[in-house]
Amino acid sequence: MIRFEDVAVVYDGAAEPCVQGVGFEVPEGELVLLVGPSGVGKSTVLGAVSGLVPHFTGGTLRGRVTVAGRDTRTHKPRELADVVGTVGQDPLAHFVTDTVEDELAYGMESLGLAPEVMRRRVEETLDLLGLAGLRDRPIATLSGGQRQRVAIGSVLTPHPRVLVLDEPTSALDPAAAEEVLAVLQRLVYDLGTTILMAEHRLERVVHYADRVVLLPAPGEAAIVGTPAEVMAVSPVYPPVVALGRLAGWTPLPLTVRDARRRAGDLRERLAAGAANSDTAVAAELPRRQPHLGRGPAPRRSLFRRRSSTTPQPLPRTVAEIQTLSVRRDRVTALRHVDLTVAPGETVALMGRNGAGKSTLLGSLVGLLAPTTGSVTVCGVTPHRTAPPDLVRRVGLVPQEPRDLLYADTVGDECAAADRDARAEPGTCRALVSELLPGITDDTHPRDLSEGQCLALALAVVLTGRPPLLLLDEPTRGLDYAAKARLVTVLRGLAAEGHAIVLATHDVELAAEIAHRVVLLAEGEVIADGPTAQIVVSSPSFAPQVTKILAPQRWLTVSEVREALA
Known part of the structure; x- marks a missing residue:
């Protein structure tokens, strides 16, 4: 055909x-x-x-x-x-x-x-x-x-x-x-x-x-x-294949069902390892808690090394939402939402399409005014704050990242971002090099793939080093390597004290980096708690590793690899 x-x-x-x-x-x-x-x-x-x-x-x-x-x-x-x-x-x-x-x-x-x-x-x-x-x-x-x-x-x-x-x-x-x-x-x-x-x-x-x-x-x-x-x-390759490669399964499983049938020995090894290392893990927990003990310790961000500005002290609460309701075009998108986000915390907003995730992000960045209730970000009310002041407090990478890009070349976008954020020249370009290796300054943004555009928009927003970073579906168009680079950057920002709120349907991303998961349905918060607690109990939002190794509570392949090592 x-x-x-x-x-x-x-x-x-x-x-x-x-x-x-x-x-x-x-x-x-x-x-x-x-x-x-x-x-x-x-x-x-x-x-x-x-x-x-x-x-x-x-x-x-x-x-x-x-x-x-x-x-x-x-x-x-x-x-x-x-x-x-x-x-x-x-x-x-x-x-x-x-x-x-x-x-x-x-x-x-x-x-x-x-x-x-x-x-x-x-x-x-x-x-x-x-x-x-x-x-x-x-x-x-x-x-x-x-x-x-x-x-x-x-x-x-x-x-x-x-x-x-x-x-x-x-x-x-x-x-x-x-x-x-x-x-x-x-x-x-x-x-x-x-x-x-x-x-x-x-x-x-x-x-x-x-x-x-x-x-x-x-x-x-x-x-x-x-x-x-x-x-x-x-x-x-997906996590089920990554787990199969790690465990040495041949042929490789492609579904959770196939992997579960082969996972008996792996569960036994993990259970034995956990029993033998409980004391060591407990002693190590405070040091590793900022990124949940998953993956390597975060490195210092490129912005921290290159910025010419003095980092502002981060407040104890970066964002606070109280009894927020928002109506959009005769539709009540949010109903009586309460949410607090602390410095260094990564929160994943999850729920079916139309649940209100993007509306919640829009309220935090001042794009939408509350119908009732209040929103406070770094001590200000977002929808009443001038953009030049707001950009240094909160930044949003939207679902359509091209909406943030207007210059004719990547180099021009980076230079404009440095000027808008009052950052040292080259700050945005350094972030682009980390997120998009190999992309030259003379590349036109319209010639980038969706995933590459998202990475460029993220670099533009991060140039302002806002205490609160908002991302709407940040892994759309990203392959697994690009997603891993994004995770590294976000972990580094969280370790420095930045709060991150991301709306995502990517359960694997939430399992990798989120400290908390907030589930929305019909504009209401129906669950809010630690990632493992929320996703393990959800058939829809559990990652593949969790489904394969249940009832043990493993979230990612990297966790399993560390445990086996």
């Missing part, structure tokens, strides 16, 4: 190809997963299937890409629209109407389908993706995850033979992600739909794939095989 033959793509002005020598086939009726580190060209490969590369993006495509026998070099995207449905990383860029129902119908209208067919398919898709309650909602009022589901639904209604999906579960809560993946599996098995998907959260999708295509560095041949074959050699 899809064939790549020695494909290379060179964008205008680029010295090197974005991808080179790519060759593989996707048979009809299979779900094929495209994996690889950030920046290897996965989005470019997906764009070549729909014809967006090079007809929309520009540049030169060498080699040949065919879809259902049509050469994408000679067929423009509109000439492939009846065959290929595409959802990119940014749902907002996908929408052309104002409401959910209109968006689901738009693609069918463009193809001239009969009204009765359109009505039936819209209803089916609303039910499939759990969108029936949102049918009349303006898209602008939806959460990021709800928009993601609408974008997926809008390409399902025309019933394309090929679906191309770029990070389809990145903004979805665990339950919603499972629902979407179950729908995709039904399309493959029941309707024979062909799906080519790129996804960094491999723990969610790898076991659904018929085959995996690993894109290595440019110039190296793509590796194609079964999920188990590719995961055995891939530089990116």
Whole structure:
């Protein structure tokens, strides 16, 4: 159904190809997963299937890409629209109407389908993706995850033979992600739909794939095989595979169920080790508590070494929220929320899409005024504080990090960030080098991947060294190596006394760095406590290691590795 033959793509002005020598086939009726580190060209490969590369993006495509026998070099995207449905990383860029129902119908209208067919398919898709309650909602009022589901639904209604999906579960809560993946599996098995998907959260999708295509560095041949074959050699792999490698399991497990069946001996070793080391761990606990004893001790941040400003004393309470309620567009997004965040604390806000996580972050940074209740950050009321004063107290990296980027080059962005934060020149650039190795100053931000844009936006915000750092879905578009670098930076900031509040559906990230987890539902706090206490008891929000090694309370592979050592 899809064939790549020695494909290379060179964008205008680029010295090197974005991808080179790519060759593989996707048979009809299979779900094929495209994996690889950030920046290897996965989005470019997906764009070549729909014809967006090079007809929309520009540049030169060498080699040949065919879809259902049509050469994408000679067929423009509109000439492939009846065959290929595409959802990119940014749902907002996908929408052309104002409401959910209109968006689901738009693609069918463009193809001239009969009204009765359109009505039936819209209803089916609303039910499939759990969108029936949102049918009349303006898209602008939806959460990021709800928009993601609408974008997926809008390409399902025309019933394309090929679906191309770029990070389809990145903004979805665990339950919603499972629902979407179950729908995709039904399309493959029941309707024979062909799906080519790129996804960094491999723990969610790898076991659904018929085959995996690993894109290595440019110039190296793509590796194609079964999920188990590719995961055995891939530089990116989910926690279940990491645990399998650590334990020496062959073949590697891809699901929690497979891993649990093999984990008996590992549980016994961990239990014996814990019994023998309780005294040592207890003696060591006070020293390790700032980052929960997971991973290496944090290093001093780059900002602390390079800043020309004198660090301000951090207050005993960085943020305090009392009986906060917020109404947005006739919807009560938050109800009577109480929350206190202390210096050095990392708090993960979790809950299903639309639970109020982004609204809570917006209230802390002053973007939203309370309807009732109060918000205090570093002694000021955020929505009543001037931006130049607020930026030195609290910084937000939003779900759409491009909203923070406006310069023509990475170097210009860094220089502007240094000026705005009154930091020593080079401060932001040093952070970018830590988060994005290899990115040059003359790179345009629009040429960065979603994950790279997020890292650049984080560096911009960190330049101001705010006592309170807010992150909304910070691991969208990040591979495991990039996520590890982010974790290192955040741990270092927390160890220095910065408070971090992050809204995330990434249960593995929460397990790695959060001291506390706050669960939201329908705008209310339904649980607030230590990470292990909250996630271990939750089937939806427990990380893979916890599920595999239960009833023992392990959260991450790094914890298990330390215990075995």
